[in-house]
Amino acid sequence: MVLISDILVQGVQMLLVLLLAPLLTGFVRKxxxxxxxxxxxxxxxxxxxxLRLLRKEVVLADxxxxxxxxxxxxxxxxxxxxxxxxxxxxxxxxFNWTADLIAIVALLGSxxxxxxxxxxxxxxxxxxxxxxREVMIAALSExxxxxxxxxxxxxxxxxxxxxxxxxxxxxxxxxxxxxGMAVIALIMVALAExxxxxxDNPATHLELTMVHEAMVLEYSxxxxxxxxxxxxxxxxxYISLIACxxxxxxxxxxxxxxxxxxxxxxxxxxxLAVAGFSLALFETATAKMRVFRVPQFLGAALMLGLLGTxxxxxxRSF
Amino acid sequence: MACVxxxxxxxxxxxxxxxxxxxxxIIYSATLAICVVALFGSASFPIGGxxxxxxxxxxxxxxxxxxxxxxDALASFFLVVVNLGGASAxxxxxGYGHHEExxxxxxxxxxxxxxxxxxxxxxxxxxxxxxxxxxxxxxxxALVMAHHREAxxxxxxxxxxxxxxxxxxxxxxxxxxxxxxxxxxxxAAVRAAQHTPYVAALVLILMLLGAGSKAGxxxxxxxxxxxxxxxxxxxxxxxSGVMTKVAIYGFIRVVFDLLGQPAWPAxxxxxxxxxxxxxxxxxxxxMEKDLKRLLAYSTIENVGIIFASxxxxxxxxxxxxxxxxxxxxxxxxxHVLNHSFFKSLLFFGAGAAxxxxxxxxxxxxxxxxxxxxxxxxxxxxxxxxxxxxxxxNGFVSEWLIFQAVLQSPELPQWGLKIMVPAVGxxxxxxxxxxxxxxxxxxxxxxxxxxxxxxxxxxxxxxRYSRAAMFFLAALCLLAGxxxxxxxxxxxxxxxxxxxxxxxxxxxxxxxxxxxxAEGRSSYNGLLVMVFITISASLAVYFIHRFxxxxxRRGPAWGCGFSDAVPAAQYSGGSFAQPIRRVFGTLxxxxxxxxxxxxxxxxxxxxxxxxxxxxxxxxxxxxxxxxVGFSSERLNxxxxxxxxxxxxxxxxxxxxxxxxxxxxx
Numbered sequence: 001m002v003l004i005s006d007i008l009v010q011g012v013q014m015l016l017v018l019l020l021a022p023l024l025t026g027f028v029r030k031x032x033x034x035x036x037x038x039x040x041x042x043x044x045x046x047x048x049x050x051l052r053l054l055r056k057e058v059v060l061a062d063x064x065x066x067x068x069x070x071x072x073x074x075x076x077x078x079x080x081x082x083x084x085x086x087x088x089x090x091x092x093x094x095f096n097w098t099a100d101l102i103a104i105v106a107l108l109g110s111x112x113x114x115x116x117x118x119x120x121x122x123x124x125x126x127x128x129x130x131x132x133r134e135v136m137i138a139a140l141s142e143x144x145x146x147x148x149x150x151x152x153x154x155x156x157x158x159x160x161x162x163x164x165x166x167x168x169x170x171x172x173x174x175x176x177x178x179x180g181m182a183v184i185a186l187i188m189v190a191l192a193e194x195x196x197x198x199x200d201n202p203a204t205h206l207e208l209t210m211v212h213e214a215m216v217l218e219y220s221x222x223x224x225x226x227x228x229x230x231x232x233x234x235x236x237x238y239i240s241l242i243a244c245x246x247x248x249x250x251x252x253x254x255x256x257x258x259x260x261x262x263x264x265x266x267x268x269x270x271x272l273a274v275a276g277f278s279l280a281l282f283e284t285a286t287a288k289m290r291v292f293r294v295p296q297f298l299g300a301a302l303m304l305g306l307l308g309t310x311x312x313x314x315x316r317s318f
Numbered sequence: 319m320a321c322v323x324x325x326x327x328x329x330x331x332x333x334x335x336x337x338x339x340x341x342x343x344i345i346y347s348a349t350l351a352i353c354v355v356a357l358f359g360s361a362s363f364p365i366g367g368x369x370x371x372x373x374x375x376x377x378x379x380x381x382x383x384x385x386x387x388x389x390d391a392l393a394s395f396f397l398v399v400v401n402l403g404g405a406s407a408x409x410x411x412x413g414y415g416h417h418e419e420x421x422x423x424x425x426x427x428x429x430x431x432x433x434x435x436x437x438x439x440x441x442x443x444x445x446x447x448x449x450x451x452x453x454x455x456x457x458x459x460a461l462v463m464a465h466h467r468e469a470x471x472x473x474x475x476x477x478x479x480x481x482x483x484x485x486x487x488x489x490x491x492x493x494x495x496x497x498x499x500x501x502x503x504x505x506a507a508v509r510a511a512q513h514t515p516y517v518a519a520l521v522l523i524l525m526l527l528g529a530g531s532k533a534g535x536x537x538x539x540x541x542x543x544x545x546x547x548x549x550x551x552x553x554x555x556x557x558s559g560v561m562t563k564v565a566i567y568g569f570i571r572v573v574f575d576l577l578g579q580p581a582w583p584a585x586x587x588x589x590x591x592x593x594x595x596x597x598x599x600x601x602x603x604x605m606e607k608d609l610k611r612l613l614a615y616s617t618i619e620n621v622g623i624i625f626a627s628x629x630x631x632x633x634x635x636x637x638x639x640x641x642x643x644x645x646x647x648x649x650x651x652x653h654v655l656n657h658s659f660f661k662s663l664l665f666f667g668a669g670a671a672x673x674x675x676x677x678x679x680x681x682x683x684x685x686x687x688x689x690x691x692x693x694x695x696x697x698x699x700x701x702x703x704x705x706x707x708x709x710x711n712g713f714v715s716e717w718l719i720f721q722a723v724l725q726s727p728e729l730p731q732w733g734l735k736i737m738v739p740a741v742g743x744x745x746x747x748x749x750x751x752x753x754x755x756x757x758x759x760x761x762x763x764x765x766x767x768x769x770x771x772x773x774x775x776x777x778x779x780x781r782y783s784r785a786a787m788f789f790l791a792a793l794c795l796l797a798g799x800x801x802x803x804x805x806x807x808x809x810x811x812x813x814x815x816x817x818x819x820x821x822x823x824x825x826x827x828x829x830x831x832x833x834x835a836e837g838r839s840s841y842n843g844l845l846v847m848v849f850i851t852i853s854a855s856l857a858v859y860f861i862h863r864f865x866x867x868x869x870r871r872g873p874a875w876g877c878g879f880s881d882a883v884p885a886a887q888y889s890g891g892s893f894a895q896p897i898r899r900v901f902g903t904l905x906x907x908x909x910x911x912x913x914x915x916x917x918x919x920x921x922x923x924x925x926x927x928x929x930x931x932x933x934x935x936x937x938x939x940x941x942x943x944x945v946g947f948s949s950e951r952l953n954x955x956x957x958x959x960x961x962x963x964x965x966x967x968x969x970x971x972x973x974x975x976x977x978x979x980x981x982x
Binding site: 116 | 684
């Protein structure tokens with residue numbers, strides 16, 4: 001019985017992230033459009049886009065290899081698994097212990113690795129420029145991410161997201177300077193990882209300024225649908241991550257019954273909406289930076305993580 | 319022991335047989351058989367659960383000492399590494415060796431090299447250890463010089479020889495200090511002796527110089543990227559995948575086992591050297607365009623990771639945190655094993671590309687995935703594994719190291735507390751750069767359009783080479799999804815060396831690994847693998863069931879300007895450009911110089927990239943200049959008259975007597 005309910009909750013989580021991810025992106029796009037006084041497409045537009053892409057035929061470059069064709073599925077699967085392991089509305093899911101935060105970040109790394117290879121596969125300059133910039137950004141954001149994990153693990157005594165969320169939800173954490181630094185650093189890393197402004201522009205189609213979009217330029221049809229879906233999921237994942245670690249408000253603790261789960265799910269949707277709105281607001285208010293300013297941006301995230309860690313060492317109460 | 323004797327005998331046999339036509343096949347199959355036997359012999363030791371070490375004393379070597387050999391848990395683990403590498407290299411050599419132009423330059427030294435490495439691991443007194451170490455160095459030097467006519471190989475061999483002698487000198491002094499004035503070279507006696515802190519610190523530094531130069535610690539790494547790629551590819555695999563591990567064995571044996579417990583400042587030195595080596599190694603690799611040299615530089619990175627982990631183990635051990643020391647130590651050994659798998663695999667892959675195209679320069683490769691499907695697949699597995707990505711093995715060991723890094727608040731020393739997270743960030747940077755580097759290596763050499771005629775007409779390699787590569791690729795996956803088994807097998811070593819061990823992982827549910835406590839952190843490679851497979855299959859199923867299955871081939875989209883010349887696609891140099899600009903400006907003095915002709919000028923525009931190896935220019939060249947200068951001056955002493963020689967001898971005698979008089 002317990003096992004069945006466990007599997008059920010885990011399954012609900014897997015489907016929930018799948019269903020909510022396009023909606024979140026649609027919401028962000030809608031808010032961005034409204035902020036610049038455009039009408040904007042419906043919030044359900046990403047679903048329609050995906051369905052349209054799925055119905056279209058794939059146009060494959062002449063010399064694309066098998067790797068190019070399997071990459072969309074590998075990428076999507078890796079991101080989906082990672083997204084299913086981050087607590088969204090409840091902690092203590094059945095498979096939470098399969099991978100801790102470091103492993104989840106590494107899973108996203110696997111997805112990026114294959115995507116970058118696929119960018120090199122056809123042998124055009126656009127794929128190459130996208131891949132090479134993407135791996136540079138990743139190389140800079142990963143150390144920053146590790147220091148954030150470090151800072152978090154120092155406070156919560158764990159890298160297991162369920163444990164961290166439970167700990168943070170408990171009353172005796174309070175406000176801490178170092179956690180504030182960690183959350184700013186994590187937001188910076190999340191912006192870079194999701195190819196958002198100011199690091200990259202998800203809406204641009206001017207080849208020389210784009211990073212992520214240049215890398216997947218050769219994809220079309222159902223392959224592109226998988227990759228887009230993966231990108232939606234990744235945005236959802238990072239927001240869930242920030243929410244579950246730094247804002248575990250009303251998150252359902254394991255085994256508290258259907259009502260708590262329902263409240264948790266409601267709170268989760270509210271959190272997503274708030275985060276999506278802030279993201280849209282931030283993106284509208286800032287300009288994209290030059291590619292070689294990104295190291296400074298991510299270097300700042302690294303330093304914030306390190307500073308947060310050091311502050312924790314200096315005084316336990318910060 | 320019999321196996322080692324067999325290998326030595328084989329070396330002699332190879333010398334005799336070298337003229338025969340089928341010598342290659344005979345020698346490699348024989349080394350394969352012996353390595354497999356030795357592998358099972360040594361693997362049965364830890365798995366069989368025997369704890370007491372077996373030793374043997376042979377009446378050779380120094381008359382009052384004899385040659386001591388001993389097999390304990392640590393030695394048996396490294397024997398497994400050596401012989402697994404040896405077996406796969408022999409299997410690969412069965413096919414690859416046929417392309418050798420002068421097999422008699424390789425065949426005798428290959429088994430001798432393997433025998434040397436086996437003997438170093440087994441040696442149990444300082445004299446036989448050094449003798450075997452030199453034997454290993456010389457055999458590998460002969461293999462480096464196998465293609466002595468190729469440009470640069472003679473220089474590689476020379477630098478290797480100089481650095482190897484330097485390393486052995488450091489080891490010699492280290493063992494001399496360990497033996498003390500009594501001159502007891504037996505390891506058992508050394509272990510029992512008490513060492514003063516000064517001696518311990520000196521020995522540690524000497525070991526870092528001696529074993530570190532063999533393993534490739536920055537800044538002693540200069541010979542490694544020259545010598546490893548110069549040898550035939552299966553030997554490169556052995557040198558990179560296995561010989562560096564033998565050096566690490568030497569370090570562990572002396573610092574952890576013989577020296578007892580060094581004080582904590584020692585761990586700070588090892589930690590920082592490891593972290594710097596990891597980042598520098600992979601940055602060098604990123605700038606490299608020769609496939610085999612890139613792999614050699616990446617070996618330096620991995621050695622750095624292993625040393626950083628060993629440094630962590632030293633730090634925990636110095637503070638009596640046995641469980642955490644065992645965690646870091648096991649992580650280091652796990653990475654030793656992993657690196658021997660994927661680095662051998664990748665060198666085999668580079669060798670396959672070399673046989674198929676005759677090119678090592680990846681700017682002249684490309685598109686091999688179409689023409690060498692099996693090799694490309696195996697190499698892809700190796701690239702994913704070495705980039706520390708789940709669910710493969712490289713990730714597990716790095717994950718364990720990060721878990722150990724996260725425990726640094728337990729350390730009482732402030733210096734270490736602050737340093738360990740910084741080293742952790744360096745390791746994360748190295749891991750991310752490794753992923754970037756192998757995207758570059760694989761993307762340029764195996765993907766894209768062929769950049770030369772040779773790459774266009776390449777064919778798949780023979781079945782022995784493929785079997786060797788697939789064997790190692792399977793091991794990479796197995797160690798990645800069943801890490802608990804490996805950790806449990808490694809625990810007797812930690813017990814033997816540190817007196818503590820990680821919790822037994824076999825009892826954990828679903829074969830997951832839990833380094834400290836389940837609430838803290840856990841990872842399950844098997845489930846991650848299963849989940850990815852299931853969700854990928856689900857996605858494929860739904861797409862192919864409900865979505866359009868139409869597919870059309872067309873020319874690549876070039877945004878209105880499709881260049882038919884394959885040279886116009888992204889090259890390794892251009893791929894590395896962002897990282898070169900971010901890190902290289904400071905560390906390599908990298909400059910891009912653009913020579914743009916004036917409008918109307920028909921001269922082609924040129925981009926020149928300047929890179930400086932600051933370590934080579936700042937450290938080794940001044941030494942070389944100084945040595946050259948002083949030998950130039952000393953040269954005059956050869957042309958003196960007899961009168962002057964006699965007066966020199968007299969002056970020396972007087973000076974020595976004076977020194978003696980003042981001394982006493």
